[in-house]
Amino acid sequence: MFGRLTWQAIPWSEPIPLIAAGVVGLGLAAIVAWVFAKGYAPYIWKEWITSVDHKRIGVMYCLLALVMLLRGFSDAVMMRSQQVLAFHGGGYLPPDHYNQIFSAHGTIMIFFVAMPFVIGLMNFVVPLQLGIRDVAFPTLNSVSFWLTAAGALLVNISLVVGEFARTGWLPYPPLSELQYSPGVGVDYYLWSLQISGAGTLLSGINLVTTAMLLLDRYLGFHFFTNEMGGNPMMFVNLIWVWGHPEVYILVLPAFGVFSEVISTFSGKPLFGYRSMVAATMAICVLSWLVWLHHFFTMGAGADVNGFFGIMTMIIAVPTGVKVYNWLFTMYGGKVRFEPPMLWSIGFMVTFVIGGMTGVLMAVPPADFVLHNSLFLVAHFHNVIIGGVLFGAFAGYNYWFPKAFGFRLDEKWGRRAFWLWFVGFYTAFMPLYVLGLLGMTRRMQHFDRPEWYPWVLVAAAGAGLITLGICAQVIQLAVSIRDRALLRDITGDPWDGRTLEWATASPPPAFNFAVMPNVKGEEPYWGMKTKARELAHLLTAEPSYQPISVPRNTATGVVTAFFAVVIGFAMIWRIYWLAGIGFIGVYAAFVVFAWRDRSEEEIPAAEVARRDRENRLVRTSALAKGA
Amino acid sequence: MSAVSSFSPVDPNHLGHNDLSRETEWDTPGRGEGGPASKSVIVSYGFWIFLLSDIVMFSAFFASFQVVAGNANGAAPRFDLSNLAVETGCLLLSSFLCGMASLCANRRRLFGTEIFLLLTGILGAVFLTLEIREFVGLIQQHQGPADGAYYSAFFALVGCHGLHVTVGLLWLGTMMAQIAAKGLRPDMLRRLTCFSLFWHALDIVWVAIFSLVYLMRFAP
Amino acid sequence: MSQQGIAREAEQGRDVGPGLGLEGHEDTSRGLRSYLIGFALAVGLTAASFWAVQTHAIYGPGVPVALAALAIAQMGIHLVFFLHITTGPDNTNNVLALVFGVLIVFLVVFGSLWIMSNLNHNMIPMKMLMDMQR
Numbered sequence: 016m017f018g019r020l021t022w023q024a025i026p027w028s029e030p031i032p033l034i035a036a037g038v039v040g041l042g043l044a045a046i047v048a049w050v051f052a053k054g055y056a057p058y059i060w061k062e063w064i065t066s067v068d069h070k071r072i073g074v075m076y077c078l079l080a081l082v083m084l085l086r087g088f089s090d091a092v093m094m095r096s097q098q099v100l101a102f103h104g105g106g107y108l109p110p111d112h113y114n115q116i117f118s119a120h121g122t123i124m125i126f127f128v129a130m131p132f133v134i135g136l137m138n139f140v141v142p143l144q145l146g147i148r149d150v151a152f153p154t155l156n157s158v159s160f161w162l163t164a165a166g167a168l169l170v171n172i173s174l175v176v177g178e179f180a181r182t183g184w185l186p187y188p189p190l191s192e193l194q195y196s197p198g199v200g201v202d203y204y205l206w207s208l209q210i211s212g213a214g215t216l217l218s219g220i221n222l223v224t225t226a227m228l229l230l231d232r233y234l235g236f237h238f239f240t241n242e243m244g245g246n247p248m249m250f251v252n253l254i255w256v257w258g259h260p261e262v263y264i265l266v267l268p269a270f271g272v273f274s275e276v277i278s279t280f281s282g283k284p285l286f287g288y289r290s291m292v293a294a295t296m297a298i299c300v301l302s303w304l305v306w307l308h309h310f311f312t313m314g315a316g317a318d319v320n321g322f323f324g325i326m327t328m329i330i331a332v333p334t335g336v337k338v339y340n341w342l343f344t345m346y347g348g349k350v351r352f353e354p355p356m357l358w359s360i361g362f363m364v365t366f367v368i369g370g371m372t373g374v375l376m377a378v379p380p381a382d383f384v385l386h387n388s389l390f391l392v393a394h395f396h397n398v399i400i401g402g403v404l405f406g407a408f409a410g411y412n413y414w415f416p417k418a419f420g421f422r423l424d425e426k427w428g429r430r431a432f433w434l435w436f437v438g439f440y441t442a443f444m445p446l447y448v449l450g451l452l453g454m455t456r457r458m459q460h461f462d463r464p465e466w467y468p469w470v471l472v473a474a475a476g477a478g479l480i481t482l483g484i485c486a487q488v489i490q491l492a493v494s495i496r497d498r499a500l501l502r503d504i505t506g507d508p509w510d511g512r513t514l515e516w517a518t519a520s521p522p523p524a525f526n527f528a529v530m531p532n533v534k535g536e537e538p539y540w541g542m543k544t545k546a547r548e549l550a551h552l553l554t555a556e557p558s559y560q561p562i563s564v565p566r567n568t569a570t571g572v573v574t575a576f577f578a579v580v581i582g583f584a585m586i587w588r589i590y591w592l593a594g595i596g597f598i599g600v601y602a603a604f605v606v607f608a609w610r611d612r613s614e615e616e617i618p619a620a621e622v623a624r625r626d627r628e629n630r631l632v633r634t635s636a637l638a639k640g641a
Numbered sequence: 642m643s644a645v646s647s648f649s650p651v652d653p654n655h656l657g658h659n660d661l662s663r664e665t666e667w668d669t670p671g672r673g674e675g676g677p678a679s680k681s682v683i684v685s686y687g688f689w690i691f692l693l694s695d696i697v698m699f700s701a702f703f704a705s706f707q708v709v710a711g712n713a714n715g716a717a718p719r720f721d722l723s724n725l726a727v728e729t730g731c732l733l734l735s736s737f738l739c740g741m742a743s744l745c746a747n748r749r750r751l752f753g754t755e756i757f758l759l760l761t762g763i764l765g766a767v768f769l770t771l772e773i774r775e776f777v778g779l780i781q782q783h784q785g786p787a788d789g790a791y792y793s794a795f796f797a798l799v800g801c802h803g804l805h806v807t808v809g810l811l812w813l814g815t816m817m818a819q820i821a822a823k824g825l826r827p828d829m830l831r832r833l834t835c836f837s838l839f840w841h842a843l844d845i846v847w848v849a850i851f852s853l854v855y856l857m858r859f860a861p
Numbered sequence: 862m863s864q865q866g867i868a869r870e871a872e873q874g875r876d877v878g879p880g881l882g883l884e885g886h887e888d889t890s891r892g893l894r895s896y897l898i899g900f901a902l903a904v905g906l907t908a909a910s911f912w913a914v915q916t917h918a919i920y921g922p923g924v925p926v927a928l929a930a931l932a933i934a935q936m937g938i939h940l941v942f943f944l945h946i947t948t949g950p951d952n953t954n955n956v957l958a959l960v961f962g963v964l965i966v967f968l969v970v971f972g973s974l975w976i977m978s979n980l981n982h983n984m985i986p987m988k989m990l991m992d993m994q995r
Contacts (some may be wrong), residue, residue, distance in 0.1 A: 147677055151683045151684075151687050152684075152687055222698055223698045223701035223702055224701065226797075227702075227705065227797060230786070230793070230797060231793075234786060234787065235786070235787035236786045236787060236793035236796070236797065237786075237787065237788075237789055237790045237792075237793040238705060238790065238793050238794065238797070240790075243788070243789045243790055244709060244789045244790030244791060245790045245793070246708070246709070246790070249705055249708060253701055253704070253705065256701070601811070605815060608815065608819065608832075609819065611823070613828065
């Protein structure tokens with residue numbers, strides 16, 4: 016009746032997950048109780064959960080990412096501390112528990128921190144920068160977000176009910192096949208990714224490879240099994256065809272954030288716009304031509320390895336073009352070292368180092384020594400943290416005032432940056448050394464004395480990063496507390512150059528009362544410069560029209576709810592429940608498709624009121640010579 | 642550097658091809674004028690991108706099939722060519738009829754649209770029935786998905802296509818009911834466009850499957 | 862530029878969505894012709910594919926190539942006559958997206974084939990490797 020689900024699924028005998036689950040569960044219950052007690056529930060449902068507004072969805076994505084960052088980072092702290100304590104000993108985490116932790120760490124950080132953060136920033140900013148009202152498919156946007164959240168929920172449920180995968184963040188067969196991983200752990204991983212992957216449909220190849228592994232495990236297919244003609248290497252090949260473009264999916268938007276931040280805080284337009292675009296396009300194509308560098312050591316011949324090695328080195332060239340463009344943007348400008356700029360400068364130093372070690376490993380003979388060592392681990396953390404995470408933090412600090420109407424506290428922002436920056440180098444530079452000294456990744460314990468000092472330093476680095484994260488939490492708390500002082504009155508706190516800074520902070524639901532007629536590359540800067548010259552706004556008050564905005568809908572959250580039901584049911588082989596889930600998804604789709612009104616109108620008077628407020632504020636700022 | 646000294650608010654990075662001394666209007670290339678495209682264009686283009694991602698997904702199944710097909714010539718079944726011809730004919734004809742439904746919808750002919758959609762669906766169902774019978778037959782002959790890598794890859798690829806056809810039929814049925822209830826409103830027309838894109842794309846994928854999976858088995 | 866001027870230009874430079882190539886054209890016979898010709902050609906190409914594997918008229922080793930060529934041709938017929946994808950400037954975006962998709966398909970399929978065959982060539986068969994470790 017309940018498939019493989021029994022009371023034994025709850026980890027009664029393992030204190031760490033049990034206590035963690037208890038704390039999280041109580042915390043969540045407390046938050047929910049507080050929301051209901053204060054009467055916020057209708058507001059949250061109406062304005063956030065069922066919202067199809069790109070700004071709200073963007074904020075929710077970023078919130079998901081930040082919350083999951085805490086979970087993923089706790090996994091990291093456990094790994095570092097385990098390695099410190101496990102020199103000539105067992106540490107405190109048994110091996111199969113440790114294996115779940117490093118698997119969860121990678122899975123959460125890539126799929127539920129990096130991706131949502133980047134997608135959230137894009138969601139919030141891009142329509143505003145383009146001068147339009149919303150994304151093309153607002154309801155789909157909401158569904159995508161909620162499916163991502165559903166995947167995150169499943170991963171977290173595995174902490175309480177059952178276990179997680181022990182196979183690393185990319186579950187290579189044969190270990191991930193049913194024969195060697197008979198438990199539910201890999202199934203949790205697979206269903207959570209299929210569901211959230213359905214939300215980001217363009218990761219088609221990832222979907223397929225995951226689907227193949229599911230077919231092998233559930234229906235006895237033989238894609239990746241050793242017997243009956245299957246080939247485990249096929250998994251490795253296909254997953255990295257997806258995996259490499261994925262990391263570029265993560266980092267290119269971060270590059271976009273840096274272009275924005277660096278040009279704003281240098282007071283200059285971005286240098287070499289055309290070459291930036293060309294470099295981005297080149298990276299887009301080249302990123303599909305390098306994937307074998309993730310498995311140089313797995314038996315391909317020298318010709319194949321050589322081809323992919325050379326392509327990997329070539330992809331460094333357009334990336335270098337971009338770095339030079341950022342540097343030249345700063346050159347001759349009036350640079351302001353606010354927190355977003357600090358993150359950007361930190362990125363340029365850190366990412367270049369990480370990139371260089373990547374090019375080093377692109378040489379197949381070198382990779383034969385370094386593959387799966389801590390050198391590799393240091394490299395990818397170097398580029399992902401230095402590139403994606405620093406970009407996310409820069410974007411978070413930069414656009415926070417636009418989203419919420421008040422800036423983040425600058426003092427704590429600086430402290431957070433420096434703690435993260437010093438902490439990062441302290442935590443990961445020793446890993447390069449360890450890799451060269453021969454330490455492999457994912458070790459639950461080790462015996463070599465010459466590794467020990469470096470492991471200790473790395474753990475200290477993790478401690479510094481913890482302080483950095485604490486500083487970020489404090490920054491948020493202090494900013495909320497002092498929000499009256501930090502208020503962004505004009506909507507343009509950084510003297511920005513792009514269109515989102517033309518709106519109020521936060522922008523009204525319709526973004527722009529009249530869609531701007533955009534000319535030139537930095538239209539807002541052009542408008543602002545001219546307006547400053549004239550000391551008044553360029554245009555007279557427009558004739559306000561009512562604006563249609565998409566209606567909110569519960570489709571996203573309902574679909575995701577049934578998706579969680581399907582995932583959980585399939586994991587535990589409760590097939591009748593999965594059937595109910597599928598029916599629920601179809602029903603939600605039909606209900607949504609049947610509605611007659613997809614938009615609602617904001618009356619002209621309301622549009623006028625919001626826009627006049629903005630115009631008034633801007634006019635008085637211009638009069639004061641701002 | 643020169644970018645700073647010759648700063649121009651209209652064209653700060655000198656991207657334009659106009660003679661700026663004449664202060665002419667900025668000439669935005671592409672579709673920059675007139676604001677966003679119409680909703681029907683946006684919806685169909687967005688669906689097109691989704692379809693391309695779906696085709697990338699099929700290509701991953703296809704790649705994995707080709708990898709095992711090369712090694713498994715002895716083990717692979719000899720498919721029933723006449724069954725294949727009927728299946729192909731059904732799908733192709735259904736695509737054509739779907740096109741007829743689009744034409745009727747263009748002319749806002751509700752009844753004609755519904756009739757052609759019904760015929761599309763019937764032919765799709767025939768295709769699916771023949772395919773399921775073929776699958777059942779293969780499984781009974783111990784040539785099912787758990788019987789070896791070739792069959793796993795075959796069932797996954799062709800099965801994925803069949804699953805898409807099934808979902809398509811479910812979508813078709815739901816849409817036919819909706820059109821009957823609500824008429825050929827603009828949003829219904831947009832959905833019909835998406836459906837016809839989907840159905841034609843499935844036929845395109847089938848062309849690859851029947852040529853390179855089925856017929857390839859008979860190549861000398 | 863006046864609002865009407867902008868609208869006029871937009872009309873002239875307007876994009877056509879995929880599958881919408883016949884929109885707005887009152888001449889249904891043009892559309893019907895497109896589908897009929899496409900259908901006829903597709904049937905012909907399909908028949909040709911079936912014939913290609915059964916006849917002895919084609920050089921044996923060349924049959925797979927013939928099948929591939931016929932398949933590509935038929936896919937083109939579908940794109941042109943059923944989906945109304947053209948090479949006009951109003952279809953540029955559709956074609957660009959398609960080309961990118963085709964590029965990825967090409968890379969995934971041929972890349973995988975190259976890599977996997979290289980691996981199979983160089984590595985001991987998996988089964989033997991596992992047996993060696995028992």
